[in-house]
Structure formats: structure tokens, C-alpha cells
Amino acid sequence: MSDSHDVMGWKHTPGDRARRHSAQRGNKTQRLALLYAHEVTSSTPDPSRRNERSRQAILAATVELISEVGYERASIEAIAKRAGVGKQTIYRWWPSKGAVALEALDESLATVVDFRDSGHLLDDLAHHMKAVTQLLSSTELGPVIQGLIAAGQSDPSLSRAHLDKVIEPATLAWQERIRRAQASGEIRADADSEAVIDMLFGAMYYRLLLHTRPLRPEQIDAALHIAFLGLRKPPEEA
Amino acid sequence: MSDSHDVMGWKHTPGDRARRHSAQRGNKTQRLALLYAHEVTSSTPDPSRRNERSRQAILAATVELISEVGYERASIEAIAKRAGVGKQTIYRWWPSKGAVALEALDESLATVVDFRDSGHLLDDLAHHMKAVTQLLSSTELGPVIQGLIAAGQSDPSLSRAHLDKVIEPATLAWQERIRRAQASGEIRADADSEAVIDMLFGAMYYRLLLHTRPLRPEQIDAALHIAFLGLRKPPEEA
Amino acid sequence: MSDSHDVMGWKHTPGDRARRHSAQRGNKTQRLALLYAHEVTSSTPDPSRRNERSRQAILAATVELISEVGYERASIEAIAKRAGVGKQTIYRWWPSKGAVALEALDESLATVVDFRDSGHLLDDLAHHMKAVTQLLSSTELGPVIQGLIAAGQSDPSLSRAHLDKVIEPATLAWQERIRRAQASGEIRADADSEAVIDMLFGAMYYRLLLHTRPLRPEQIDAALHIAFLGLRKPPEEA
């Protein structure tokens, strides 16, 4: 199971690797995995023999290079050279540059983006969205994310993986949070939670990808202001 | 002036071409342009001698190829071959594949997207946004737009040109329209018109580019519903 | 005809190129060739547009590199770099490193090896074989020839081309010469001319390829001595 190719073409499930390295060698999980060994194709590499040092060097080199020369011009060849690694070591574990970039992003992300429930939806949304804004504008990961989305336009499996690992975990959590706020009467009940997310996150990504204006935290406040009060003329002003 | 390179690197101003072709050959405007010929670099081509048949063939081949094999895999080499044209004829008039795609998009666009003012902002927005949704989801131009935005992530001049020709004309018009609605008291006055556009258009592009869910007209209604009423619990429900 | 692929996979007949360059542009031969243009496949390059400077640079770089680092370690990549040429320019005109080496050898050969008929077979053979010996021992072309024969062991078409262009023209001429000497009564009539060539040339190539002893002109005299007198004990000594 942990060895089989996933939708993205990855030859392993990156999460398993982390678990492996945090566990004792030769433990039960390891032996269990061997029972499924017959399921894998002959060309599938063995994640338990993977060189963690190389993996880290590749991920680091990827983020560095992309932030230096941009996503497009960061070739796999250059990444390998910078990481002091053979090209094949990249191709062995990832199906494309995008997959490497996504894993690099994923690793950096855990610590960056939070999710908290203070009981006040708007405050929490503002806090989260400002963190995301900062991430998207950052010199390091901003270009990685832009490049990832760009590459996703012509690589459905990369787009899918990006959704699964990065986008949906957050959006689904927020949709759930919104539905709870509707149930508790904190906000109106007839709003489509998915549409709310599309609008709030969309506003950020629209600026990021269309380059209309620079992404700024103030934008978040303006957006939440509108989302909360609505455009309709307030009755008391009538 | 019509011959000088613009921000995108175009060797002509596409608009001039249209004007040229609607005018008689050899008229005064033409001759005037030649007076300025000494200002341009020696390699600047003469738009008055351009082969319109080739230009159309290139634009058509570009849209066809992109919709068939995707933006990335539609190489300039393949476009030239499909159009029955030499590569140099493309490089002579456009600086990049993206520039060709943008011009192709621009030509197709005029007829597709409208802008009307019925006096009812929400209705007009809904009408426009549904037209845009249809465009973005279309088999022909959808991939062109996606590819254009993707390419824009690593080509600022393309992104700029896309903004100038396609995005901003619409968004600026809508921002103006919103401000008029605020002035006339149709909607509340304290909403940032730019943020409104970011949210509404962002909601569409977010789905288009992140591939969370297919773009649907119903989504537009849900978004406008939220934008108009807001999330705040209506006082009468309290 | 002159444009079609030959046995070796060459995209042209090298000889034609020479003729082309010695002729006036746009002459009859040129126009005639166009009549046969429909015979060539779409991917066949057009020899009349070939860059002679590049061709010469490639051939020179090939010989240089091979004599410096040996045939095996002279990669096409390194040849291209040394010649200041794109790899594709090599692959466009030759099917393999061996083909380049063979053409380089062929061009150098014309001036090197002679064929003369003084009326005295043994003298002429000695003269020719010593020239060949010198060639095979030379620092420049020796390694090219060794490499060519080595590569020919696993590339039949290269071996074939080597035979056609270099080996057989000489051996067939000598076989014919031997037969004439038999007819004229200069040497005995019952010797198989082909076997004679195999033995004389074989003696040189045997040393070259098996590395038993260095190739030396004296060896030629010893071989011809045996070939002429034979091993049989002369009757007068009995």
C-alpha cells in the first residue's frame, strides 16, 4: 500500500517516509510492508532504502532555485546539480519538477499556516488569510506556489495532488467551520459555504495570479468587510 | 509610433493592423507612418506589408492546437507547421507564444463578452459573470486563457499585456459601475470597489485555476447572493 | 537519388556535397536534383543548405578528440562542444559517431594512400602496404581506424560503410592487379587472389588490432618475402 504509485505518479507516499525515519529500523510496520511487496511493479524503488540526506538537499535546492530564477527556468538538471545529486535520483522518486516543488512546499507549510477556532469566525478567517497572504507574497515560497499552479494548468495529476495536499485540507476545514457558524447562529444560514471560500480565497489568488495589484493584508480586511456586511444598502441608512 | 516596440515586445500595435486593413492601402496614414521609419530599429518589420492571411492562419492554428493538445505542448514549431507558415513569420510579429495566444484570445473576445448597464447592478453582474464563466469553461478558449495565465507567472510582460488588453478593461469598467451604484445609493457606500471585483472575479478564476470544482453558472448566483446580503445574521432573525 | 538515405543511415551522399560546393550555385545539377525532391521523406534534411564550415569543424574535432582521449571516450557531446556546434547538427547528418569518424577518415585518406602500377607487383605492394602501415600507426588516424573497426563489431551498417568506402576500393583494386599479374605470367596462376589480400592485409590488421607487436615497415618486407617465395624448401637446397 505504501509502496504503490499514487495518482501523481509518486513512487512512494511521502508521509510514510517521515514515519519510517521517525521509527526504529526493522520494526513491525517495516515487516508488514514487506508482505505487500509482491504488489509493486519491478521498477518501483524501495522507500526504506531512500537517502534522506539527498531528499532534503533536493527539496532545499528546488525552493532556492525557484526563488532565485523562477519556476520555469529552474530546470531539473540545475536542481540536481545544486543538490549535488544525480538526475536519476530525482526521477526515481518524483514524476516531475512540479511534484518536487509540491513536496517542498508541503514540508515548509506545516509550520507556516495555522488553523484555530477562537469562536469568532471573522477574526479567525482574517488571521488565517493574512498568514496565507504573507506566504503567497514571500520571496521564497511565493514563486513556488505560483509556479505550481501554473504547471497545474497542463498537468492534471499535479493539480490534483496540489489540491489534495495543500488546498483542500484548508478549504474543507474552513467550509466545515462556516457550517458550524451557521448552525450556531453566528452567521446567516442561507450562504453557500463553498461559495464563501471561493470568494475569500479567490480574491487572494486572483491578485496573485493575474497580477492586478500586489497582495496586501489590508485587502483581506476589505474583503471580509464586504463578505460580512454585504453590498445591500443597510435599512437603517434608508 | 505604430511601429515601435511596446511593453510586450510586439513589433506593432495590433489595433493599428485592424485599422490599416479597414482603410485603403497607400492612404495618408500609411505614408505618415513611413516618415517615422528612421526612428525604429533596422529589424522592425513594416506592418503595411504584412500578410493578413498568414496572421489569421497563425491565430487560428494557435487556438486549435492549444485546445487539442494543451497550451504547454502547443509549440511554436507546431503552430507554424499547422498554419503553413515559416517560424520566422511568427517571431517577426510576436515575441512569444503567449503573445500570439493573447492576440488570438483578444480577437475572439470582442464578440463574446458584453458590458451593459440596465440600471440593476446585480442583474448586470450576473449576466456578465455567467458569460465569462461560459467563456472560461469553453473547450476552445478556456485552455487558451488558462495557458495565458500560467505563462504569465514567468513572463511579466505577457501578464502585463493580458491585464491591459483583457482583464483591466473589464474590471475597471465594473469598478466604475460599482462606484456609480454607490453614489446613486443602489448599494452601500463603504465597500471597496476593487475588493468587490477581486472577490467576484476571483471566485471564478479560483475554480478555473485551482480546479477545485467545475465552473458553473449556479456558482455565480451563490456568490452574488453572499456579496449582496453579506454573512452577518440579519437583525430581523435575531 | 542523391538525397535518399543510404545503407548507413546517412542523410546524404557525402560525395555529392563536395560536388555541390565545387559547382556554381543554381546550376543545372541543382535544378535537376529538385526534380527528385518528391522522393525524399519529409524528415530528410536538405544537403544544399548544409553549413560546410560546421561539417569541417565536426570532422576535425572528431579526429582531434579521438586521437586525444580515444575512440570510446570521445562522446558526441564532446565533439559537438569542441566543434562549436549543436548536437543536433551532428545527428542531422550522421547516424552515429562511427559514421562521423568514417567520413573524417575518408576525407583524410584520399591524399594519403596511393595506388600505382609500376609493372612490378611486389614493389608496388610493398610501397602501398608501407603507406598503410604508416597510416595505421599514426597518432592521428590510427586510433580512428581502430575505433571504427571496434565499433563495426556491433554496428553492421557502419562496418558495411567502412568496407564500401575504405577497405574494398583498395582490396578490389589489388585483387584485380594480382589477377593481371597472374595473367601476364608475373606470378603463379593458381593462387586465390582474395586469399593473398587476406594474408597481406590481415598481417597488418592482426598486429594493429590484437596488439601482438608494434606495426613496423620491416614486417611488410618479411611478409612479402614469405608470400613470394613460399615456405616450401627450395629444390636446389635439397
Add this chain to the structure above:
Amino acid sequence: MSDSHDVMGWKHTPGDRARRHSAQRGNKTQRLALLYAHEVTSSTPDPSRRNERSRQAILAATVELISEVGYERASIEAIAKRAGVGKQTIYRWWPSKGAVALEALDESLATVVDFRDSGHLLDDLAHHMKAVTQLLSSTELGPVIQGLIAAGQSDPSLSRAHLDKVIEPATLAWQERIRRAQASGEIRADADSEAVIDMLFGAMYYRLLLHTRPLRPEQIDAALHIAFLGLRKPPEEA
């Protein structure tokens, strides 16, 4: 001494292995060898622990693969896989593919080629050369020998080993035999025995390596006919 690297880079002297296997494990010869162990580098493997089954499998797989796909395309990787052996097991005991092929050839050879002295030089030469011809033309070992000589062009130590193990034992023996025939008056005394061998063996290898014509036993007779009688017109015919 038996453990030290030889010219070829072998980590053992193959002959010792044979001796070892014919002896009881742990006998005196074995223990004696160990006394010299300190002379060898730390990475030198211990031949007494060598797995003979693997060695045989490797040699067999090598000959098989080469005869199936040719020398060039028989990679060490493929040989290891076919032999059911780790790559390191090959690299531990041989310095190159050629060394493996040579040992495989050497083992097969003992039984194939004979050397006899019936007192009639020409007959014995004919017999031996026809056996060699058969060997060189065989589907199994022919390609091995061709490949070995080809590889020898860019690997002097392989060429040297080939000479030492295969070529020179035979040629030296034949040179000696020829000298005896000269001493006994069986053939003329002024022929260079080395040149005779070069011519007779060269005739076979020339055909093998240059691919002028298929190797045939009849060729041997023609060659010996010439070598014996010589080309000179016999006086009695005058």
C-alpha cells in the same frame, strides 16, 4: 601473491581458483596464502570465500547474453540480473565486462582448441586453423571474441590479458613449431616465423573483424597453399 592485483586489475589469479576448488578447503596451501594477506590492499576480497556457483552463473550468463544481444548491448547490469547475482559480485572479482568475457572464453577454450604435432606442419596448421575458424564463426563464442577484440582497442589491460591468456600461448607455440620445422629442414629457413603467424592468423581475423567475407574452412586451404608454394612463378613452368 595469488591475491594481488595483476595487470588486468583482476583481484585474483583465475588459475588459483581452479586449484583451490580441486583442493580440500582449509588445507595447507590455503593457510599459506593467508600469510601473504597483509600484502594486499584492504579491499581485496578473499578468494577462499568466493561463491563458485555465482562465478559459473556469471560466466554462463555473459556468454548467453553476448550471443543473444551482442557484446556492446550486454550490460553488466543485465548480466548480473540474468545470473541472479548482485552487480557488486561481478565488480568484486572482475575489473570490467571484458575481463568477465575473457574468463568465460578462456574456460570454454581449453576443450575446443587443440595443438598437436603429427610431424607434418601444413597438416597440423590446417587442422588447427580450421578449428579456430569454426570457433570464430560459432554463434556462441564468435561474438564474445569479436567483442573482446573491439573492447581491447580502448582497454589496453584487457587487450594484454587477452594476448596473455588466449592469443600468445597459441602463437608462441606455433612459432616454436615453425622454427623446429625450419631446423629440421621441413620448410625453408629464411622465413620469419612471426610473420608467418601474422599472415596465417591475420587472414582469419581480417575476415572476422572487417567482415569482408564470411569465414570459411576453404579459405584456410587457399591461404596455406599460397604460404607453402609462394607467389613466385615456379621455374619448371618457365
Add this chain to the structure above:
DNA sequence: TGTTAAGCGAGACGGTACGTCTCGTCTTGTT
């Protein structure tokens, strides 16, 4: 009405990067 200069179709060119292959070494766990 012939001259001439630019656009054109075609495609060769010097390059870069691709994704694959094999090399010879290194690492891991088994025998």
C-alpha cells in the same frame, strides 16, 4: 515595366533541457 527590397515558407543552425540508460561505488540486510 523592370528594379529592388521586404515579407514569406522552409528549415539549418547553436543551444538547453528533457527523460532514459548504464556506469562503477556505496549501503543495507541476509546467509
Add this chain to the structure above:
DNA sequence: AACAAGACGAGACGTACCGTCTCGCTTAACA
């Protein structure tokens, strides 16, 4: 410690396109 297995750094392979260039040809504007 040799072994089977195979990951690793290295780098060449042959291909696909890039953007520039050069070649004849066609096609106007001018002379």
C-alpha cells in the same frame, strides 16, 4: 565477509524546441 538487491552520483544518450539565421521565392512600390 561474501552475497543479492538496488539506491546513489555521474554523465552520455538521442529527441524536442527554442529563437536566430540564411536561402530562394513572391509581391508590391518606385523608377
